[in-house]
Amino acid sequence: MESLLYLIPAMLFLGGLGLAGFLWALRSGQYDDMEGNASRILFDDDDKPLPAPEEEKKK
Amino acid sequence: MTKACLHCGDPVPSLSEGGDGFCCKGCEGAYNLINGLGLKTYYERRTIDPEIKALRPDEDGAMINYRAHIIEEEDATKTLYLMVEGIHCAACVWLIETALAKQDGVLQARVNMSTRRLVLKWRGDDIDPNELVGTINALGYRLVPFDPCLLNSENQKSEKELLRALAVAGFATANVMLFSVSVWAGYSQGMMESTRDLMHWLSALVAMPAVAYAGRPFFRSALTALKSGRTNMDVPISLAVILTAAMSLVQVINSEEHVYFDSSISLLFFLLIGRYLDRRARGRARGAAEHLLGLNAVAVSVLLDDGTQSLLPPDQVKDGMTVLSTAGERIAVDGVIVDGQSDIDTSLISGESVPVTVKTDDRVFAGTTNLSGALKIKVTATGESTLLAEIVRLMEEAEAGRAKYVAIADRVAQQYGPVVNVLALGTFLFWFFIAGAAWHEALLTAVAVLIITCPCALALAVPVVQVIASGRLMRQGILVKTGTALERLAQVKHVVFDKTGTLTQGRAELVNRTEIDDEAVMLAASIAAASKHPLSRALCRAVGRVSVKSGVQEISGNGLAWQDVRLGSRNWCGDEAAPLSAGPELWLNQPDKAPICFRFEDNLRRDAQDVITQLKAQGYGLHLLSGDRTEPVRKVAEDLAIDDWKAQCTPKAKCDALEKLDHPLMVGDGLNDAPALAAAHVSLSPSTAIDVSQTAADAVFQGDRLRPVIEALGVAKKAEILVKQNFALAFIYNGVTIPLAVAGYVTPLIAAVAMSTSSLVVIANALRLSRGKL
Numbered sequence: 001m002e003s004l005l006y007l008i009p010a011m012l013f014l015g016g017l018g019l020a021g022f023l024w025a026l027r028s029g030q031y032d033d034m035e036g037n038a039s040r041i042l043f044d045d046d047d048k049p050l051p052a053p054e055e056e057k058k059k
Numbered sequence: 060m061t062k063a064c065l066h067c068g069d070p071v072p073s074l075s076e077g078g079d080g081f082c083c084k085g086c087e088g089a090y091n092l093i094n095g096l097g098l099k100t101y102y103e104r105r106t107i108d109p110e111i112k113a114l115r116p117d118e119d120g121a122m123i124n125y126r127a128h129i130i131e132e133e134d135a136t137k138t139l140y141l142m143v144e145g146i147h148c149a150a151c152v153w154l155i156e157t158a159l160a161k162q163d164g165v166l167q168a169r170v171n172m173s174t175r176r177l178v179l180k181w182r183g184d185d186i187d188p189n190e191l192v193g194t195i196n197a198l199g200y201r202l203v204p205f206d207p208c209l210l211n212s213e214n215q216k217s218e219k220e221l222l223r224a225l226a227v228a229g230f231a232t233a234n235v236m237l238f239s240v241s242v243w244a245g246y247s248q249g250m251m252e253s254t255r256d257l258m259h260w261l262s263a264l265v266a267m268p269a270v271a272y273a274g275r276p277f278f279r280s281a282l283t284a285l286k287s288g289r290t291n292m293d294v295p296i297s298l299a300v301i302l303t304a305a306m307s308l309v310q311v312i313n314s315e316e317h318v319y320f321d322s323s324i325s326l327l328f329f330l331l332i333g334r335y336l337d338r339r340a341r342g343r344a345r346g347a348a349e350h351l352l353g354l355n356a357v358a359v360s361v362l363l364d365d366g367t368q369s370l371l372p373p374d375q376v377k378d379g380m381t382v383l384s385t386a387g388e389r390i391a392v393d394g395v396i397v398d399g400q401s402d403i404d405t406s407l408i409s410g411e412s413v414p415v416t417v418k419t420d421d422r423v424f425a426g427t428t429n430l431s432g433a434l435k436i437k438v439t440a441t442g443e444s445t446l447l448a449e450i451v452r453l454m455e456e457a458e459a460g461r462a463k464y465v466a467i468a469d470r471v472a473q474q475y476g477p478v479v480n481v482l483a484l485g486t487f488l489f490w491f492f493i494a495g496a497a498w499h500e501a502l503l504t505a506v507a508v509l510i511i512t513c514p515c516a517l518a519l520a521v522p523v524v525q526v527i528a529s530g531r532l533m534r535q536g537i538l539v540k541t542g543t544a545l546e547r548l549a550q551v552k553h554v555v556f557d558k559t560g561t562l563t564q565g566r567a568e569l570v571n572r573t574e575i576d577d578e579a580v581m582l583a584a585s586i587a588a589a590s591k592h593p594l595s596r597a598l599c600r601a602v603g604r605v606s607v608k609s610g611v612q613e614i615s616g617n618g619l620a621w622q623d624v625r626l627g628s629r630n631w632c633g634d635e636a637a638p639l640s641a642g643p644e645l646w647l648n649q650p651d652k653a654p655i656c657f658r659f660e661d662n663l664r665r666d667a668q669d670v671i672t673q674l675k676a677q678g679y680g681l682h683l684l685s686g687d688r689t690e691p692v693r694k695v696a697e698d699l700a701i702d703d704w705k706a707q708c709t710p711k712a713k714c715d716a717l718e719k720l721d722h723p724l725m726v727g728d729g730l731n732d733a734p735a736l737a738a739a740h741v742s743l744s745p746s747t748a749i750d751v752s753q754t755a756a757d758a759v760f761q762g763d764r765l766r767p768v769i770e771a772l773g774v775a776k777k778a779e780i781l782v783k784q785n786f787a788l789a790f791i792y793n794g795v796t797i798p799l800a801v802a803g804y805v806t807p808l809i810a811a812v813a814m815s816t817s818s819l820v821v822i823a824n825a826l827r828l829s830r831g832k833l
Contacts, residue, residue: 004254008261012234019230026222036172039149 066090089198093154096161101154125188127371128204136166139188141177142353143170144201155195162191174346177202205353214342217276221335224273228328231269232321236811238262239321243808252314259311259318266320270304273327276334292472292518295479299509300327306506309499317503322510322810329818330518337522337542340529344538348759351538351746359391360384362435376438384434386613387591390427394436395420401432404593406559406661407729407749410686410708414643426730426749430593450710450733454755457714457738466543467782468521475517483508486801504803510810511800512793516817520785523825528778531829536761537771544757546782547741548775553720554674554768555739557727558685558695562667564763565728565747567594567643567659569601579655583647586611586621594645595619595626597659623650663698670765671699677772682720684713686731714738726768728752743768774828781828785821792817 066086159168490501587595589611618627633646683704692706713735725739728748744756760767
């Protein structure tokens with residue numbers, strides 16, 4: 001049962017990491033254009049990353 | 060065999076002006092431009108779909124002055140927000156972005172393929188935005204500026220908030236469920252009390268903040284409803300979620316056996332899924348409708364005091380300015396003609412199908428189309444104009460009436476909420492006073508009743524069906540904009556059509572092609588190709604692609620002249636003695652030959668007959684209300700066998716006629732239909748409709764066919780059946796579980812199982828609508 005003592009925090013941490021990752025992706029506009037991004041990966045030239053949206057910059 | 064155009068793939072006509080490899084100059088230009096930028100791979104990238112062709116640049120499309128729409132930022136970067144028409148695959152996105160990025164000074168060019176919007180950023184004062192955007196115009200895409208602050212930012216914000224809440228709820232649900240499953244496993248394997256309490260504390264740690272965060276959309280809506288003295292579905296939801304979480308917290312502190320954190324948070328999770336999908340479907344439909352509207356907006360060419368012309372967006376045109384309108388253009392302002400004479404097509408305003416002649420000092424209205432001559436129009440305030448003011452007033456009246464409609468989910472909630480709350484209170488009183496339980500045990504049982512009755516399935520019953528229904532309609536080009544439109548569509552008993560532009564195509568078609576010999580038709584078409592006049596356009600459409608004759612002169616108010624050949628109105632080059640035809644006509648006059656008459660009519664939509672027959676067979680009452688003269692309306696009504704028709708209706712008369720009908724569906728496109736669209740129980744309008752009407756309508760359909768009317772009614776009917784089934788399923792489930800809960804037999808495990816299964820059953824039932832026949 002002692003294993004729980006580190007397994008549970010590890011689980012919460014990893015889950016939280018996933019959640020934080022998702023919220024970050026959402027915030028940085030990666031969910032704004034699902035259709036376009038699906039095809040964009042097929043372009044073989046270099047694609048610069050999106051700059052942060054306007055509201056974020058001002059904060 | 061004819062060769063295919065290197066750019067658009069159309070067959071190359073003999074003697075093409077674009078040279079050997081191209082069908083027209085525009086394609087040649089686009090091809091050379093793409094080549095010059097080194098983007099030839101576009102032709103390999105684009106999906107070769109036989110249905111979709113590369114765009115052919117439209118040389119005479121209205122030019123817009125993009126300078127007026129630049130948004131400048133502090134660091135000297137300039138931004139343009141543009142809607143793009145013509146994107147059909149990822150290759151288009153790539154082409155637009157790369158073509159722009161290659162220009163000097165461009166910092167960013169990013170196309171959003173889902174919303175068809177382009178953000179263009181650049182730096183440097185010497186860069187002309189019109190030139191930048193002109194590159195893309197030359198490729199055949201049409202770009203229209205829009206204001207990012209105005210367009211559905213509110214909607215997007217709430218959609219994002221829901222998605223964030225959904226993510227948090229999902230994370231919490233998964234983790235709390237893990238703890239709960241261990242506790243449930245512990246029942247049979249003998250978990251020590253201290254371990255169980257640890258699990259409960261951990262659940263509380265995850266669930267409490269998650270509930271507080273993810274529940275906000277529901278709490279807020281419930282509060283607003285309560286404040287105004289109403290209840291809606293969110294009131295019982297909020298109550299159940301909050302009470303469950305609070306009660307469980309007390310249980311944990313007292314180290315009791317049963318906690319319901321998992322129910323509380325998974326309830327939120329399920330409901331958020333429904334709500335998010337609902338919002339997204341609605342947002343996409345609305346976004347697409349706004350996109351259509353935005354593209355319709357044209358630039359107005361204004362004559363400045365110093366004699367120069369400038370192109371302005373319609374909202375920047377002020378009173379007293381002088382506006383130029385050329386033949387073939389839709390007039391974008393209300394005003395008085397100061398110079399010029401022309402025929403104008405007022406069908407979008409009044410339903411009248413025959414053009415009206417206007418001259419100096421006559422009033423013209425936004426939404427009419429200038430057919431023949433150039434006009435100078437002095438802008439007068441829209442508020443003064445009697446017609447528009449009348450229509451706006453009628454619409455406001457009509458809309459107030461419609462706001463009374465209450466969504467079925469809210470009607471159910473109004474009945475259901477109090478019953479549940481009374482039941483929970485009764486349970487508490489029974490256990491506390493009669494059965495003599497301790498107060499917190501009695502309260503726990505009461506909370507269990509709340510959880511089990513909590514309208515999870517009930518709250519999902521409507522949105523899931525609506526999402527699937529509006530998704531299905533959207534795939535067919537029907538954009539459902541208002542939330543309750545589907546419910547109202549299902550109640551429709553009568554279908555009322557407008558004539559011009561709704562039952563008919565709203566544009567002239569050549570009707571006597573077969574009577575005229577080919578040589579004359581080709582000659583006439585190649586002269587007509589030089590003009591933007593709607594009849595010339597119709598003539599070219601009837602013939603297909605022709606090469607344009609060079610040296611065609613446009614003689615204002617009369618027609619076109621090429622060498623000795625004249626093409627134009629009856630009294631200019633026609634045979635005055637010939638019998639009058641029903642619709643507009645064009646005459647071709649060649650030297651030494653008898654003049655030839657080309658007759659045009661506004662034909663019915665191709666499937667109008669079928670649609671009317673089917674609607675009749677389905678038992679709908681059919682009506683025709685038109686602002687047009689009696690004769691053409693009678694003809695259409697007789698052709699389609701619509702018994703109840705009325706011609707020369709004013710907007711007010713249309714509203715009055717609708718009032719007498721039981722649950723009418725109004726289908727219309729003109730400004731004169733707008734009040735009727737707002738007054739009808741539910742309304743549809745084609746995407747060619749005037750903007751006021753599109754805004755007033757509950758749903759907008761795209762394409763040349765009338766079939767969407769049947770489709771929308773069918774899907775709505777089916778959706779209503781499914782919603783009712785879903786309610787029945789939810790009530791059956793409640794009928795079984797409520798007695799268990801009142802009796803105090805519901806453990807957290809049973810609650811979780813019951814809730815998930817009922818939700819899944821409801822969702823599975825709704826999914827039946829996504830495919831298959833109606």
